[in-house]
Amino acid sequence: MAVLKNTQLKFLIPIGLLLLFPFMRIYGGEFARGSPFDALESAFLIPLIPLLIFPIIAILGQVYNKEEWWKERFKEGGMIAICGLAIALSLTVWLAIQFFTQGTGGDDALRWSLFNWISFDVLGQTADGTWVTMQKDVALGVGIWVDPLSLMLLFVAAFLCFLICWFSLGYMNTDPINENRNHRFYAEFVLFSAGMLGMVLADSFLWLFIFWEIMGLCSYLLIGFYYERPSAAYAAKKAFLTTRVGDVFLLIGLLILYDLYGSLDYSVIFGDPSIGGTVDAGMLKWAMLMLFIGAVGKSAQFPLHVWLPDAMEGPTPVSALIHAATMVNAGLYLVARMVPFFDVTAHGSGVEGLGDVAIIIAWTGGITACMAAMIAFVQNDIKKVLAYSTMSQLAYIFTGLGVSLWLFNNDHHNAAVIAFGASMFHLFNHAMAKGMLFMASGSVIHEMHHAHDHVSDPGDHDDDFDAQDMRNMGGLASKLPVTATAMAIGSASIIGLPLIGGFWSKEGIIAEVWSATAIYGASWMLFPAFLILLTAGMTGFYMTRMWMMTFAGKPKSVSAAHAHEATPWIRTPLVVLSVIALLGGFLLSLLGAVHWLGDGEALGSALGHDGAVMTVLETIKHAFLPDETFLLLVTWTAVAISLVLGPMMAMRIHGGRLAKGESAHFGIAWLLPLSTRFGKSDVTALANSGVADALQRRLFFDEWYDAAVAATVIPLANVLAWFDNRIIDGAIRGIEWGSQSISREVRKLTTGSARDYILMAVVGTLSIAALMWRAAV
Amino acid sequence: MIPAEYLAGLGAILFCIGLVGVFTRANAIIVLMCVEIMLNAVNLNFVAGALHHGDVTGWVFTAIAIAIAAAEVAVGLAIFLALYGEHESISFDDITTLKH
Numbered sequence: 117m118a119v120l121k122n123t124q125l126k127f128l129i130p131i132g133l134l135l136l137f138p139f140m141r142i143y144g145g146e147f148a149r150g151s152p153f154d155a156l157e158s159a160f161l162i163p164l165i166p167l168l169i170f171p172i173i174a175i176l177g178q179v180y181n182k183e184e185w186w187k188e189r190f191k192e193g194g195m196i197a198i199c200g201l202a203i204a205l206s207l208t209v210w211l212a213i214q215f216f217t218q219g220t221g222g223d224d225a226l227r228w229s230l231f232n233w234i235s236f237d238v239l240g241q242t243a244d245g246t247w248v249t250m251q252k253d254v255a256l257g258v259g260i261w262v263d264p265l266s267l268m269l270l271f272v273a274a275f276l277c278f279l280i281c282w283f284s285l286g287y288m289n290t291d292p293i294n295e296n297r298n299h300r301f302y303a304e305f306v307l308f309s310a311g312m313l314g315m316v317l318a319d320s321f322l323w324l325f326i327f328w329e330i331m332g333l334c335s336y337l338l339i340g341f342y343y344e345r346p347s348a349a350y351a352a353k354k355a356f357l358t359t360r361v362g363d364v365f366l367l368i369g370l371l372i373l374y375d376l377y378g379s380l381d382y383s384v385i386f387g388d389p390s391i392g393g394t395v396d397a398g399m400l401k402w403a404m405l406m407l408f409i410g411a412v413g414k415s416a417q418f419p420l421h422v423w424l425p426d427a428m429e430g431p432t433p434v435s436a437l438i439h440a441a442t443m444v445n446a447g448l449y450l451v452a453r454m455v456p457f458f459d460v461t462a463h464g465s466g467v468e469g470l471g472d473v474a475i476i477i478a479w480t481g482g483i484t485a486c487m488a489a490m491i492a493f494v495q496n497d498i499k500k501v502l503a504y505s506t507m508s509q510l511a512y513i514f515t516g517l518g519v520s521l522w523l524f525n526n527d528h529h530n531a532a533v534i535a536f537g538a539s540m541f542h543l544f545n546h547a548m549a550k551g552m553l554f555m556a557s558g559s560v561i562h563e564m565h566h567a568h569d570h571v572s573d574p575g576d577h578d579d580d581f582d583a584q585d586m587r588n589m590g591g592l593a594s595k596l597p598v599t600a601t602a603m604a605i606g607s608a609s610i611i612g613l614p615l616i617g618g619f620w621s622k623e624g625i626i627a628e629v630w631s632a633t634a635i636y637g638a639s640w641m642l643f644p645a646f647l648i649l650l651t652a653g654m655t656g657f658y659m660t661r662m663w664m665m666t667f668a669g670k671p672k673s674v675s676a677a678h679a680h681e682a683t684p685w686i687r688t689p690l691v692v693l694s695v696i697a698l699l700g701g702f703l704l705s706l707l708g709a710v711h712w713l714g715d716g717e718a719l720g721s722a723l724g725h726d727g728a729v730m731t732v733l734e735t736i737k738h739a740f741l742p743d744e745t746f747l748l749l750v751t752w753t754a755v756a757i758s759l760v761l762g763p764m765m766a767m768r769i770h771g772g773r774l775a776k777g778e779s780a781h782f783g784i785a786w787l788l789p790l791s792t793r794f795g796k797s798d799v800t801a802l803a804n805s806g807v808a809d810a811l812q813r814r815l816f817f818d819e820w821y822d823a824a825v826a827a828t829v830i831p832l833a834n835v836l837a838w839f840d841n842r843i844i845d846g847a848i849r850g851i852e853w854g855s856q857s858i859s860r861e862v863r864k865l866t867t868g869s870a871r872d873y874i875l876m877a878v879v880g881t882l883s884i885a886a887l888m889w890r891a892a893v
Numbered sequence: 894m895i896p897a898e899y900l901a902g903l904g905a906i907l908f909c910i911g912l913v914g915v916f917t918r919a920n921a922i923i924v925l926m927c928v929e930i931m932l933n934a935v936n937l938n939f940v941a942g943a944l945h946h947g948d949v950t951g952w953v954f955t956a957i958a959i960a961i962a963a964a965e966v967a968v969g970l971a972i973f974l975a976l977y978g979e980h981e982s983i984s985f986d987d988i989t990t991l992k993h
Contacts, residue, residue, distance in 0.1 A: 868989030871916055876910065 129552050131202070155207065155214040156228050159260045162204045162211075162274065163314035163327075166306040169200040173306065177299020184709035186344075192298035194285045197306045198237040201278045204313060208274040210285045212267055223261035227319060232257050237602050240380075245276070260321035260384050268540060269449055270316045270611065272547045276441045277309040279689040284433040284615025287562055293342075293430075299654050301341060301431065306714065308334035312442045321370050321380040324450070325761065328366070328414070331443050332359050338438060339430040351426035357863055358423040362413015366450075369406025372399060386456040390467045397469040404457060404473045408480075415447030418484040422817050424507055435499055439550035440506045447542055448510065449810040451477060451517050455536065459519045461529035471525045475640045478518025478629070479595030482644025485511035487815065489654035492813040493661070494803075496585050498557045501662045502550065505610060508651060509546045513539045516625035528636050531628065538624025545701045552693035556603040557584075559686050560666060560679075563596060566676040581675070586665040591774050593667035593788065595679045597781035600667045602690040606786050607659040609697045612652065612738075612758050617701015623751060625740055626652065630750045641853060652754045656762025661770050667780075668788050669772030705739075767791040769799050897945040904937035921976070921983040925969050932962050 173193035178184040190196060215226060232255040240250035262270075281302075288294050288301055318324045340352030370380060376395055378387050389395070411417075416424035441686035458474065459466040485508045486638075492504035516539030523532035564583040572581075582588065593600040609618035629645045632638045638707045671677040681687065742748055771791025774780060780788060802808060810816065864874075907930055914927030936955045943951025973983050980988055 382945045868992030870985055870988070872990070872993065874915055 118367060120644070121455040121845065134458050135744060140626065145347075151525065155211040155263065156226050158207055159211050159228060159262065159317060160230055162270070163310045165200045165203050166197075166277075167310035169196055170307040170310065173197060173299055174303040174367070177303065181296045181299055182689060186299075186734060187295075191285055191289050192296075193302035194281065194289060194298065197302040198278065198281045198285065200306060201274070201281050201309060204309070205274040205278045208270055208301060208313075211262065212271055215262060215264075215267055225261060225266075225382070227262050228242055229257050229259040229319075240430050240824050242712065245643055247688040254379075256322060257320070257381065259319035262315050265314045265449070265452055265540065268544060270313065271543055272445070273309070273312045273316060273442045276437060276547060276551045277305075279692060280433050280437040280441070280551060280555065281305060281688055282429075283436070283558070283689045284684035287558055290683060291562075296840065301434075302336070303338045303431075304334050305325055305343075308338070310440060312446070315446060317854075319382050321382070321385075322374060324453075325370060328410075328446060329363065331438075332363065332414075335359070335427070335438050335443055338434040339427050339433055341434065342429070346863045348428075348429040351423075352776030355423035355427050358420055359413045362410045362420055362447075365413075366410025367405045369403045369410060372403035372406065372649055373502070375402065382453075384692050387456045388465050395467055397467045400457060400467050400817065401470055401473055404454055404470060405476065407454065408473065408477055411447030411450045411514075412480060413447070415449075415514070416507050416516060417447070417511060418487060418584070421484060421507055422814075425495075425503045425814065426501050428503050432499065432554060432561060434501070436554030436558065440502065440554050441547040444506060444510055445543055445759060446511050448517065448539075451514065451521075451535070452540065452625065454521065455524060458524040459532075460525055461532070463529060464524070466524065468525065471522050473520035474518050474525060474602040475638075476518070477521065478515050478641055478644045480484065481511040481514030481516075482647035483511075483893070484508070485515065485651040486647040486654070487657060489651045491811050491814055492658040493654070494808050496586050496797050497582075498586050498589075498666060499554070501586075501658060502551070502553055502557060505553075505655070506546075506550055508655065509542070509550070509610060512622060512625055512651070513542050513546070514647055515629060515648050515755050516542060518644070519625075519629045519638070519641055522641065523632055523636060526638075527637065528632075531636060534604065534624065535628035535632070538621050538628055541705065542618070542621030542625055542699075543616075544704070545609060545621050545697070547605045548693055548700065549618060549697045552602055552690060553606040553610070554694070555686070555689055556599045556606065556666065559599040559681070560596060560603075561688065562591060562683075562686065563592075563679040563681060564675055567678040567680070571678050571776075574769050581673075583675075584664065588673040589666045589774075590669045590672040590676055591667070591778065592671075592676060592679060593780040593784060594774055594778035595676075596667075596681045598681060598687050598690055600663075601781050601784055602669070602694045603663055604787065605694045605697050607663050609701065610753070611656045611659050611763070613704055613736060614755065614759075615716060617697055617705070620701060620705035620739060622652065625756050626629055627742065627747055627751060631744070631747060633742075634746055634788060636742070649754055649757075656758040656760075657766045658762075660766035663665070663774070664766060664770035664791060668770070668774070668791055670775045693834065765797075768794045768797040833882050897941040900937055900941035900944065904934040904941065906938065907931070907934035919986045920983045921973050921985060922970075924985065925966065925973075928969075929966065932958065951965065 172197055176186070176190075176196075177193050179470050181192065186192060187627065205560040212803060235255040237249045237255050238251040238254055239247050239850060241247055254715075284301070284305070288298050311327045311334060315327035315331065318327060336352050336356040339355050340348055342348045343352070363429050373385065374380055377391070379385065401866070409420075413420045423445070424439060428435050430439070436592070456464055457466050460468050486513065488504045488507035492501050492508065495501045502782060516535055520532050520535035520539060523529075527758070561583045568581055570581060609616050612619040626648055629641055629648060633641045633645050644731060742751065767790070771788070771794070773788055773792055779785065911927040911929075911931035911934060914930065915924050918924055936958055939951040939955045939958070941951075943949065943955075963976065976984050976988060982988070
């Protein structure tokens with residue numbers, strides 16, 4: 117062990133906990149209670165441990181943030197955070213293993229009630245106006261709900277929280293700007309993890325909402341981590357207020373649901389969403405729409421998308437975790453939770469006539485996908501490109517979910533399950549790939565920053581240098597080989613390179629949307645179907661453009677020429693996620709993830725009767741050579757434009773060989789000479805056109821919202837301010853003036869002379885005596 | 894034998910004299926004397942009651958009241974001494990600190 121340096125030893129702590137904790141639980145449990153380990157009983161620890169760590173880091177950090185041991189041993193709280201997240205991840209894995217080996221026993225989900233939070237009696241007014249107890253001992257409980265949907269998202273969240281915390285140890289702790297305040301970052305980070313893990317495991321919409329708001333708070337705090345920068349403070353406010361618009365609608369939706377069902381527990385609502393056909397479809401439609409608007413705010417969809425690009429003001433790990441991989445998926449999770457309401461097939465008991473909501477969801481998704489991809493064309497900030505890409509990919513999932521809900525509501529069970537599974541699978545693939553892409557961009561920014569500090573004079577602070585601007589990069593493929601490879605794999609997954617994770621899910625969504633349109637007669641879905649097909653090609657363009665601008669060609673600044681890869685804390689998560697993006701999605705799709713993510717019962721049959729080889733062949737044939745001719749056409753059109761047309765155009769504009777003497781990693785070396793084969797386009801004219809300008813300025817959404825706010829909210833606020841100043845404050849001032857003048861008069865009676873007081877006492881006594889005299893007579 | 898009504902009337906007159914003295918005089922010692930007059934006016938009322946009812950309780954009350962009044966005068970004079978130490982005067986016209 118002596119050969120291991122101190123920094124390397126630290127790696128072993130979280131990994132050791134990751135591996136050892138379940139055994140401690142297993143053997144500890146056997147020893148203490150004599151009963152075998154039950155992962156479900158421990159599931160409440162998954163959100164609870166990060167929640168308990170939050171105050172520990174915050175308080176210790178506040179007290180000891182100047183101490184050497186706090187910085188060296190505890191990495192300003194990072195070690196505590198990663199240990200807690202390692203435990204949460206290992207519990208999640210054990211929960212998943214237990215779920216997949218034992219199943220739910222024919223139930224909707226594995227459930228575990230912890231305790232009743234509040235219990236109360238419901239009062240109601242009868243016809244004659246008296247209040248009586250309608251229901252006794254209604255309880256708002258706390259419990260765990262595990263089904264394939266929540267388990268998938270739980271794993272994504274726990275896994276990425278762990279990896280991104282690991283990344284943060286390399287990224288945050290080496291930057292002098294964060295010194296002495298990293299404990300704030302880690303404290304908010306684990307609080308966010310608790311919120312996300314809790315939201316996914318919650319067994320009622322009430323707890324979903326509570327954890328949802330915790331996440332919103334952490335998002336606000338972490339975007340504003342560099343609060344001394346006005347842009348960061350502004351972005352934090354913007355994100356908070358924009359998502360708040362959605363949250364208000366979400367709350368309204370939940371109140372409608374409570375009114376309809378008398379409970380917010382999944383077990384009550386999903387038991388029979390139509391309660392034997394008595395639920396009013398018109399009212400339920402409004403509830404669904406309100407929940408969807410909440411999801412739109414959280415997942416940054418049109419028209420509440422404006423906060424996400426600005427949210428990139430936060431530290432890069434925050435962008436990776438919250439604004440790409442986990443929190444923005446909360447909205448998708450909420451929409452996916454709506455399935456039982458829509459499911460009118462023989463398997464469910466939903467409510468008919470909710471198809472309009474499904475169409476709105478799909479349209480919102482389609483419009484956002486296309487719009488965000490267009491704006492991503494012209495962004496020069498590497499993180500902003502990824503932010504718009506996130507919006508666009510989330511919109512894919514919304515489109516898939518909308519189509520799935522429509523199919524559920526129109527009694528096409530099998531197609532609906534596949535659309536749902538494809539959407540959830542895309543969520544998984546996108547979270548993994550985008551988390552990695554953001555970490556890779558963080559690596560690039562980190563190294564650019566270091567190189568800049570290195571090459572510039574220490575005294576000469578060149579504040580104009582932007583380490584995130586891709587126009588300063590170029591040629592980094594040879595300097596940052598691991599990062600460049602990781603980013604190429606992540607981009608390939610997002611673009612949908614055949615056989616890589618993202619391909620299966622994205623093709624699945626496109627194919628299902630088109631088959632819903634053509635086979636099942638959802639004519640309203642034609643518009644989003646066209647949009648997402650178009651977006652597939654646009655995705656190919658902007659992801660390739662980003663990669664080429666960053667890694668190909670010759671260095672465009674002195675700093676880029678001097679960058680080099682250093683920290684192992686940063687490289688490890690990139691490698692892990694590259695492997696997952698490259699192989700994980702592939703293996704899962706071959707194992708039929710698209711089927712069992714939508715329908716837990718299909719898990720057993722996915723491998724059961726046909727055998728593994730047949731399943732694999734069946735999946736590949738289904739993906740590349742579907743039976744319907746038009747699906748074949750759609751599939752290959754998508755592949756052609758996303759893989760050939762989009763990337764080729766990007767390469768023509770931004771591609772290029774490396775500088776002389778530089779060479780890239782063997783995995784990506786072929787890309788760079790290939791990029792020059794397509795020739796070169798000069799896009800100066802195009803880049804200066806009005807269209808590019810409009811896209812640069814994000815299609816003027818910020819201006820429109822500012823104008824709308826200026827036209828509505830500000831005049832209203834002025835009126836209210838006038839009312840407040842004049843009427844309310846005036847009334848208060850009047851009361852104050854009146855009492856002042858009265859007291860000024862009354863004060864004169866207080867002479868301080870004992871004789872005057874005696875006189876008053878005598879007069880008082882005499883008057884009382886006189887009154888009693890009168891009463892007696 | 895003096896009728897009880899006369900005694901009560903004398904008590905009322907003495908009480909009014911004491912009251913007027915309390916209101917009009919500034920010197921604390923005079924005021925204290927006036928208060929004593931009022932107290933003894935009340936004692937006379939007790940005596941009148943005792944005579945009227947032929948009951949000894951009134952006498953007993955009077956004896957107790959005189960004993961307590963003696964103690965109270967001592968306390969009052971001590972307060973005046975303290976006041977004099979504080980204000981260099983025992984005139985009620987000079988002492989108006991109650992309004993603070």
